[in-house]
Amino acid sequence: MDHLAVQTPIPQDAWRVVGTVLGSYRENRREVEVTWEELVQVFEHWGYTARPATGATFKFKPRPGTRWPFPSESPRKEFSFHRPHGRVIPKKYYPTYRSILQRTLGWDANTFKVESEEEEIQRxxxxxxxxxxxxxRNRREAQEKQEKGKKRGRVGRRNRH
Structure with missing residues (x-):
């Protein structure tokens, strides 16, 4: 974790998923199962889209215009994971996923921590x-679009006469 000086607090549900994959989360000293859907859901909440690429490979791409919830030192890059055949991600996949996240995003077991109550309130x-x-912003854009449409209608009527 050389590029991030402080552990980034994340919600408990995201911490359970990402912390398990990165090897930093244990529940009562036991490993936890993570489903593919949970993993995809966390990354989609963080501004990624997960789409099938080839075979069982899924490409995770950052959506344009979304805010990355982490320090700017943590890059937003696309990466791919092999989707497991079953619902639960086999533990043998974790080292590969961990390596991909380390290589592309710079994440390791010390990148995140579960957020405190105060941090949750702030988030x-x-x-x-x-x-x-x-x-x-959406309301203003819709209003501007509507006003442009009205102006076009008036200009069009004047030109017809």
Whole structure:
């Protein structure tokens, strides 16, 4: 974890999934099972799309315009994982996934920690503010589009006479 000075706090559910894959999470000192759907869901929440590539390979690509929830030192790059045949990701896949995340995103077992209650409150406030800003931006864009449409209609009628 040389490029990130501080562990990044993440929600408990994401910590269980990503921490398990990275080898830093244990529940009552036992390894935890992670499903493919849980892994995809975490990355989709973090601004990635997961799409089939070839065979059982899935490509995870950052969506344009989404905010990366981590420090700017952590790059947003695309990467691929082999999807397991079953619902649960076999533990033997973890080292490969871990290696891919280390190589492409610079993540290791020390990159994340579970967020405290205070950090969760802060994250939720930021997410709510971002959601409101997004809604306001969408509302303004729709209003501008509507106004442009009205102007075009008036110009078109004038030119017909």
């Amino acid at each position: 939720r406030l930021v997410e709510e503010r971002m959601r409101r800003e997004e809604e306001e």
